Amino acid sequence: MAVHPSTPRDPGSGDLGISDVLNLVRDCTAALSSVRQEVGAATEAQLLDLVSELGELALWSDAAEVAVVGDALTRGLPAASQVPLSPADWIATASRRHTRGSASRVVKIAEALRSPTITRPAGALAPGQDGEVLGEAILGAVVPLPCGQVAMDEMRRLAPDLQPAFVPAAWEAYALVGAGGDPREVRRIRPELYARFGRPDRLNDRDEGARKHAFLSTGAVDPVDGLTDYRMSLSAESAAILEAALDRLTKPQPGPDGGADPRSYPTRRADALIELVRRATTHGVVPTVAPDTGAGLQGDGPGHPAADRPAAERPAAGRPASQVSLIVRLGDLRDEDGCATTITGLDAGRYLSIATARLLSCNTMLAPIIVDEHGTPIIIGHSKRLFTSQQVRAMQLRDDGCSFLHCSRPAGWADAHHLIHWADGGATEIDNGALLCNHHHHVVHSRRLAGWVTTDPPDDTLGRPPGSSETSDAEDLARRRDRGEPAAADRP
Known part of the structure; x- marks a missing residue:
């Protein structure tokens, strides 16, 4: 995860009294109201400075608002006002910036940051595990408020499934990625954190549940366009195998006239899937589906001579179109800790538990790349680990x-x-x-x-x-x- 956050500048020494701060905020508001009239006379350098300073101002404004609301909540001001109000209504009444909905989001994060227990999903945790790192990053304008809100929500969902010793590392990861300013990136790291730091029992339950709930629906024919619709859900393991097998066959092929492939990407994937089935059923490898095995085709796995032969012995038509390539640390593989990462085709970047990686490494569809603690490859391929x-x-x-x-x-x-x-x-x-x-x-x-x-x-x-x-x-x-x-x- 490559993140290059900007370091916020210290807006002041902190020696100002609250009256001085309030007067400066009012002066700033007045100055901003005149920007539109004066910006036409700005030089290129001044425009760049304005963009930079306005960005900093917005970050600090959001952080300061959360701090102010948090203090008001601590004092109980919304309920104690002349007209008792909910915190969200109290904010919406005082600020024309907010509706009740947007004010509720500010209240939510302010409550989380002021309470040492609100971010703890279940039971007491050791000091340092309740989000202070992320909270300081939000209040210090390092993590933008939208990213902070997403990070808090993600950790509430994730923390019960993490090994307690790794909860602080997860908070730090969210603070680091959140500083990049993209809420989508914040959401993307949960699978990796879950795979790396998840409780083994929860990981096993998840994997077993995914396999049990895998399905491929019966086709539903549309009489108008003649297409048959299927729905399918697969476990991470099965999805990695499928995507690797489809990868090479989905590459664009020249058209009849030598031009670009006229097929859309979804059409190429559908064609690739049917090609895999056609090859399996026309070259003497007839797939059979065993109960409790998800959606796996038994004709393409270990225990079947056509698939278990070394590459030199296997008929060309029976070779897999591609392989699942995994990167995994040798120590993690031996200790059954951490996670592995797929690096093949569209499925690249999927995180698999070590138990799943060890299982897949019994399968001809996997080409593991084992690395040491520094990331240097030490074992590549699978020629010496497959049964003939x-x-x-x-x-x-x-x-x-x-x-x-x-x-x-x-x-x-x-x-x-x-x-x-x-x-x-x-x-x-x-x-x-x-x-x-x-x-x-x-x-x-x-x-x-x-x-x-x-x-x-x-x-x-x-x-x-x-x-x-x-x-x-x-x-x-x-x-x-x-x-x-x-x-x-x-x-x-």
């Missing part, structure tokens, strides 16, 4: 489906998972791998569960361990028929 198609086939034969306790999903719905993550030094070997369905793959990463390979029979306290599912052909046939799928001998 032969390894996946071996795990399919060994595990016979998802290896999570009591899960009956077949191998065709499973991802190849590192029991010890490659970022933690785990080898990409069969003895360090296990099949997990998409749902339980998320569960293992979000809850930081561990597993191991064993040939001992499973019991009710452990998941079905990889390597423990060796069965006879008759047992295999019975189990597969119970699942409603053909056994090996029945399959084409």
